[in-house]
Amino acid sequence: MNVTPTRVVRRLGLKRDHKIEIDPLLLDQEAQNLSIYDKPPTEVISLQEFEEFGRIRLKALRKLENLREKYNRGSNEFTEAFRKEVGSILPLFARKHTAENAARERRIDRISHFVLRMAFCSSAEQSRWFLQQEVDLFRLRFALETPESAMQFLRVNEFDLEAISPGEKRELASKLAAASNITEDKIEKTNFWRVKFVRALEAVRSRRVLVQGGYAYVTFNELANVVAMRLRMQISKAMAKEAMALGMLDEGERLIPLLRLMTKESTIAHSGPKNANEITPDQVDELAKTSFPPCMRQIHLRLRADHHLRHFARRQYGLFLKTAGMSLESSLAFFRHEFTKKIEPDKFNKEYAYNVRHMYGKEGGRREGQGMDCRQIVLGNAPAAQDCHGCPFKHCEPEHLAQKLEAMGLNKDDTKKAVTLAKMSQYDKACAKFFEAQHKMPEGALGQAITHPNKYFELSRQIIEGKRSRTGIETKVVELETKNGVKSEEHDDFGEEMEF
Template sequence: MQFPETSFSSPLSDKKNSKRHFLQYEPQFYVHCPPNEAPIESLWEIASQRLELLQEIDRLRSKGTSYQELTSGIEKFLFRRRHQSEYYSYENIIPDRLSDIELRDVFSHFLLRLAFCKERSGQVWFLQNEAVLFQWRLENAPSSQVDLLVEQLQQLCSEENIILRKIVKNLDLEPEFVQLYHYLYQKLPSSSTLLMYQIPFEQVPELVKHRSVIVRSGYAYLFSEQLNSFLVSCFRSFLSKSLGVVRKMEHLAEEHGQLKLLLESLRESQRLYINHFSSYSFEATEREGTGIHLQDLPQAMLDMPLCMFRLMKRLEQNHHLKHGARLQLGLFLKGCGLTMDESLHFWKTEFSKGGISSDKFDKEYAYAIRHHYGKEGKRASYTPFSCMKIIQNRPSAHEEHGCPFRELNSASLDVMLQSYGIQDAESRNSIVQKAREGHFQVACGMTLQMKKAGRRTKLSEETTTPMDNAHYIPSHPNEYFFKSREKNETSLKS
């Protein structure tokens, strides 16, 4: 990922203050876990602090923040943590407290790697936010540290023949490099020479694909800004492979009683974060009479977020959905107010149109619906999925669940938005562009802004500014649904 350049003062930029928090340490690839021992209390302290930072990064990313806002959020967190260490004497609380900054950084990373390697969704969440932390550190690292990373990378990937070599280009003799630099960064180099990195072109296929590098004699030439992006990509690749390896060895770590409790505590903390909106009281919806019932579904479809609207349309067409889609849509409808009997009737009616007999439905599908309502199995009433859980729950081939802003290509998303009622092409293009940039929840919020201004009304300049505090960014499909119904009912009354 590539962030634009920025400059601003931050609470950590005071050069006179040499104190640093361990999360402010230099970037590294975390090749080896240190053999040192540390008290379990100290491990809990550093792991929970790193988890809180990754959660803060995740919140900022989900809002589609700029690099300046993301950086500011990270630095404010570290500033608070650093001053907490000044106010509280941990040495009196935790005996033999782990004090080495590098060890604290490495230990905390490997603890979270162990905690989130068990499930695919946890791996993806950890990988995405660790990559952002790595990039932030890289952006603030001295050139000597970047050189060490390059050396470490070449040792790690010796079999893949990744050879990065520093070279200096004379721009007076190489005008094409000036043109490319200006095209990519909308500015001219500050001097007549430019530091670049030479690498076999097959190691940077994305840059070659987008014509962002010059290729000569089998080598691609990267600008310094592109080197950071390349190192982040290598970090993601290496961490992804490492998570798979740790997953196979995770049972060894859990044989240690105290460590097992620590890892379970970290996972529980993360579950509470991911399902934050799931604590939303649907009983309040029923009590206030805002929930819907089976007869309301046809009229309520356009109030559903696109992820659910898409599944409803697919169900109407095929009269069947695969398990992941049934789970996603079924729990959403439960959260909208449908009772268990209404859900059973709804699914049975739709499946019967596809040729599934009543007996087959009762044998193969009814149990799962009753299970969602806490009437089967362990008798736990399941909550609807949050936006983050839907985004992270990637569908495999021929499956239809997940977030359409992430899963659909631009053309398919444009068609889906048109069927959703957004007829203005410019408005659809704005939404598709945000989805293409990876701001899935921002794009979803823009669709609701369209309804706020009128389903077939062009997006105003204000509504196309996702960083505006007034712009709504959904965190849960049911929240979106009730907000949309509230807007429509208000407009009808007026």
């Protein structure tokens, strides 16, 4: 490969002046489809390859993340979609490469991993995202490898595994069957390996393996988790060191801008709008200040403060965002970004992602949910002490309500009028009063009560975008059109005010 000396990246180990000798074992590792990426490449590559390989892998990781959100992990649909969509980007990942291009695909795999490791090591949040994608990717790739290839990989990388003998297997048959959820008649045909239990903590925690004498007895399916645990620790430690080394690297005009551009484009590509009316995660803070009704604004503020929402708040807020125009992908990205400031991404995927997908009709009965109207919110489950859902005009004591409204920008006079209406159970008129004050409209200019949080949002956007006048909005009922074509209108029995 001929390259101009002044336009190359010397090595991905970050140190320019330190030569790394080729370890004979590394040659064997490079002959494997899988890698634990413990040794950075030492060859000379061009900046063009550096950038190209990094972008290819980044595209594959984003595609994998999207597939996890669309399909149940471990399902046949998920595996087939992975093979088709991710395999089209990097054939090695889905074992769709040929013998002739195997060496090239393995080279791209190793170089691209280290490129992105450098790109995503600068912040804890970026590191967590990259680490989770790489571990999930490895599990999938390991499962797609043939048993012979997988065992060769384990031997080359010196994993401390010991296959148990047929005699020992017969002695432990009943215990192995009970722990692994395998019938005893199938134990004879199932291979088991003995590993130190600290290297199989995920399986031990889930009680999927037999633990005896300090060892865990794992099947082939569990070996992926054993290797993934070592991979996670390896990458995590390496990225911490690389974050420090990157600051001392004299590449401020060449390499560093490339790395930063990759992470920036990753964020934009993940959260960018697919159409002009879509709400993206990066827009929510500003929209909450200018156009969210008090009920949704209080939930948003609690989410940003606590990085968590309880069930009823998640549902009330999630359906509001969906009806306002947030896509499933953006909604998952938005809630994952906040929740994973306190919990691990795996925990979010297992305990919360399902609920988000359910609201969009991708789980359960597959019926799409719509934003709750004010009647549903007011008459629904009342918030407990630790909750933030519900309607502030209904569920807050007058003194607390006044404090909230003033904190949201209302002056004392407007706050007093809104609180008075709330005391009279005219919650829709109190919300309309807040709307007028927030948008600096004359009193009574709105000309209608607020009966739906998404109606509030739509009217607000129309005023801010100049599509409606601040001095007097038509009094006719405004229909809310969701992206699914479902309309929500004011109920005829509301009349001048909403009766509760």
